[in-house]
Amino acid sequence: MASTSSPQSGSAPENRASDAILAVRDLYRHFGGIKAANGVTLEVGRREIAGLIGPNGSGKSTLFSLVAGTVKPDSGQISFDGHEIAGMNAHRIARLGLARTFQIPAMFDNMTVTENLLAAAAQGHWHGAKERAAETLALLKLEPVAENRASDLSGGQQKLLEFGRVVMRQASLILLDEVTAGVHPNIRKIILEAIARLRERGISFLIIEHDMEMVRNVCDRIIVMDAGRVVTSGAFEDIVRNSEVMQTYLGRPQ
16 A cells, blocks of 8 residues: 555654543453453554454454443443543443444435435534535545435445544544455545544544554554453554464464
């Protein structure tokens, strides 16, 4: 991928400990005997793009749900932009400026693309919504299908619309759950370029992703989870040389 489209050109925070937009401390959530979050501790810095990787069942999506408020933690702390949000209702967290996508896009199928974008701004973010919708259509190259019903879009275009609805929320932290999974390379490029531009506006990202090429080209730092806990974090080059990561994530012997 050309360097011009990589978010690496933005400015990542140098000191996450003192400038974290998201800080998770000792977070636990069990479902019966399953330890989906088993003492998770991590941080995301302001304007950082952090990748979250790990095998299926490692707790990544559960962590997203805990942070976004759709699942309540058993214990632990979640600080977002100076607010303690552990256990807070999802709509209150969203209004503080945190948004997420899902692996399966959630849209209003019988509404147009533009109407879907405007609907995302209906609660608390309506000022300038029409102008932001036009900007979002341009950002995600959705202008040619702006008046199409969401149900008529391709799978990749639905992923773009899901991302666009999150952008319309004017979030300061966006959680992306496999946003490029199964999409055409052209749509993948649109998404990556949009992430880069949004980071330039000051938006932070935490991204669940299995595509190691995307992780390498996009993320400032990689966080590795396994069995409901953070195994390690660091630059991509350091992560791929880590023997524990090779064993737990890539299935290679130490």
